Amino acid sequence: MNVIPTQDIAGHCLHAFTQLIPASRAAFYCVDRHLQAHDFSLQGMSGEMHRDYLDHYRQFDPLQPRYCVSSDLAVVPLGLAMARQPMRDSERYRSFLQRYGVVDVVEVFAHRDGQPQAAISLLRTVDQGVFTHQQLTQLNALQALLQLAVAHLPAHEDALSDLTPKERQIALLLRQGVSNKQLARELDVGLPTIKTHLINLFRKVGVSSRTELVSALFL
Structure with missing residues (x-):
């Protein structure tokens, strides 16, 4: 299996997903064996917002891989994830999203050997509204493309390659x-x-x- 640079895979996946399911902001990231997100590739998201997330709000994000892995879902909507965490954490994360005009988020995961290997995060703003049931169904179908792309990602032990x-x-x-x-x-x-x-x-x-x-x- 040929290994393709992570940035190339991220760019193609983000383009395909946001063309089919409109999102104002998106991120592709890899997931290590400890279920931590790393190697973020951003689309439409400012560096300021991403730094704010990493520095102050990531611990309140209910869509982190370590929280979503137990759901056995490949596509995880924000509302479902928030229902599984303390209300105070959900409120803090919601305030972060509102600061940047985001009203809804959905996470799409791809797995390798039973563990999350990569994911795409899609964010919608007020003018786009929340993701519809039909769009979530479409994302479940699109997940197969992400799954195929993950097969070409470097394995965890090649983390230094990027x-x-x-x-x-x-x-x-x-x-x-x-x-x-x-x-x-x-x-x-x-x-x-x-x-x-x-x-x-x-x-x-x-x-x-x-x-x-x-x-x-x-x-």
């Missing part, structure tokens, strides 16, 4: 538990540059800490 050489070097050093000062010495750069590299690397992988990064890439 990183640049410098990002791989930093990731490998982080696995050894080095400090920021040690990283600066190893790369022969200043501490502010190291902090910038780490922020960019965390966002690229879809994590918020060194521990999460090491888990996503190596465990």
Whole structure:
């Protein structure tokens, strides 16, 4: 089976899904063996919104893979997911969506060996309204295309393949538990540059800490 770059697969999948099921914003992401989302590809979504999500609201998102895996559904509507979590968490997540004009979200998952491998998140704004029953039915049919695309994704153990050489070097050093000062010495750069590299690397992988990064890439 040929391995196709994740970004290529993400671009084709996002285009196909949003052409058939209108959505103002969309995201494609991979799922690691710990059911954490990483390697986000965005369409129509601002970097500000995505950073806000990762930094402050991801923990309240009921559509995270670790919550959806138990549903045995390939297409998971926001309303169904919210009904399964504490009301306070749903309210906080709803406030985040409303801040960016989003009224509905649906997640479409593809699996490999019984585990989620990738997903597409589709977001609708007020002018589009919520997803209809017919559209959810269509997404269930489209899921087969996503499932086929996932067969060409790099396996979990190839998680480093999407990183640049410098990002791989930093990731490998982080696995050894080095400090920021040690990283600066190893790369022969200043501490502010190291902090910038780490922020960019965390966002690229879809994590918020060194521990999460090491888990996503190596465990």
